[in-house]
Amino acid sequence: MSHYYGQFINLLAAILLLLSFAMLGQRRILSLINLFMAQGAVLCVSTATVAFVTGQSHLYWSALITLLLKVILLPWILHRLIRRLNVKWDIETLINIPTTMLIGIVLVIFSFNLALPISELAGTVTRATLGIAIAAVLLAFLMMITRSKAVPQVIGFLAMENGLFFAATSATYGMPMVVELGIALDVLVGMVILGVFFFQIRERFDSLDIRHLEQLKED
């Protein structure tokens, strides 16, 4: 029976990776937030499944925190932000999307190689998914690099945290509860501060294009 659960977790991991690529290729901010929400939902289901299979009851709490924070609260804040800031336009990317996708594939291969020695040591049912977790982190990083607007960069940042959370679940069945609560608090406070910060940027530059933020250079 647990074999099927293992397959189910692998399936969820594959969906997570697919969503990371979808975010990399997405041009509209609204869809980007929805994709982020979907990623959070996959994370929540996979954490709950791991909790059910392994009997690690504290993972149910992690799943609940994920549900509240990443599926409900953060997307809600992001939706409110872009409505208040009125930024629903298409995103321009710094590198065109097919090239970004190709770089992404290289990153996935790299992550699987990086994860191989670690996952051989891991005794968890989820060890096969560690490579995907690292890939999700690196793809989110790539998204941050290739976007020129502030909001997509922040979504990239949050997606990176998703990847790290997934890595923690698949390698070790999650971090101790007090640490996970602390991380969740940091993410939430960070989001609120960024919200304030967006208004400051817009008030100053009338736009959220961070290419305005390239004046400080060594000359």
Add this chain to the structure above:
Amino acid sequence: MEFLLVLGFPLLGGIALALTGHWKRAAEINAAFSLLTLLAAIFLTVNVVEHGPQLLYDEQIFIDPLNVFLVALTAFVGFTTSLFSRPYMRIEHHHGRLTTGRLRLYHSMFQLFMFTMLLALTTNNMGILWVAMEAATLTTVLLVSLYRTAASLEAAWKYFILCGVGIAQALFGTILLFFAAEKILGHEGGALLWTHLDAVKGQLEPAVMSLAFVFLLVGYGAKVGLAPLHNWLPDAHAEGPTPVSAVLSGLLLNVALYAVLRCKVLADGALHSSLAGLLMMGFGLLSVVVAAFFLSRQKDIKRMFAYSSIEHMGIVTFAFGMGGPVANFAGLLHMTVHSLTKSAIFFAVGHATQKSGTQLMEHIRGLIKLSPTIGWGLMLGTLAILGMPPFGVFASEFLILTTAMKQQPWATPLLLMALGVAFAAIFGKVQPMVFGESAPGSLRLLPHKPAMLPVFMHLGLVLMLGLWIPPYLAEWYRQAARFIG
């Protein structure tokens, strides 16, 4: 009990100032809370030095000679900075650069920033250490952008993104650390508690630990300001208000380096090789050289001293990378004198820029004539940070250099060259600012009396440490140096 007060006062202060910060007396309340934190920290230090390391609250808190020394330093510089910021922020308010609302934000965030740093220093849990380091970034982002100018917003954005990405690497490193530890310590029962990890460090899987250390070093190293991840540092220092530059340079960099040190102890035990030390030496040396060459190109006074901080953190990282009792002793001493000297310099620089109304060095001239205390403060601080005897920086740099000659002779020419370039760059720029001819009327009168007491207090301490380290303190450094191994 003392410990609870050390963390309690800044937290309480942060909340109280957020609620009541629009009061006229907010700056005094800020200083009062910082003083209470300092007193609590002194009691804690005395207690730890007399009774040895303490494990408190279900082993979540661990205080040993290594971190209690940084707790005392942090509380002290926090207090003197709050003394300096009282007239400084009043003058900024008077010049119309800040509103009362922003002063309230500043005071509240200052206390919370102190809280996160003290938590990072005292926690025994590597996960909470990460959480506190990230929280320290979050509390200072809005302080860097306090003036809401285009440049300050950019600096704050860069600070947030670069440190955020950096700290995400450190989280991955922490996950790997937990993964390696969980095999031996089990999932329950403190596999992230440093004391437990330290007890079993010889059994941790070397392959995982080397990967974990690389991620932790890169992640926390970004916050130390090690090249090539140092880009946020000059911007954040130059564009934020000066008291914030003083605590960022004097304290936050130390706390981040402390995190690296804790990880290094574990990595050394697990790896049975000098990988961790070599990596730290490499990053340290690179930072020293990169910073030295950027120093000569700076036009903004705060940017210049920010690069000087990168240089000094590079020297300390290099010293800890070499390891051994002498290098560790020198590294700890250098951390202390750098943090005292650099914050003193930023205090003097803060008032100098207020007097001349600009941060551009070519427009600051003749400080000594119109304001001798500020002029002398800046000059003496500069001489101290450049490693002139008899100041303490000379003693620690001398120890580091002589150890380098013995253990890593290849690195000595690079270090000496970088120190020479830095000397020429900084001294050549500060000298005309202090002694040069000023155009009449180029310096304004300040509406409040500047706070020069903290500057001379710090410089006096640095001078004392250069001439004579009290045996009590020396023993304390030795104990801490042994903990690092």
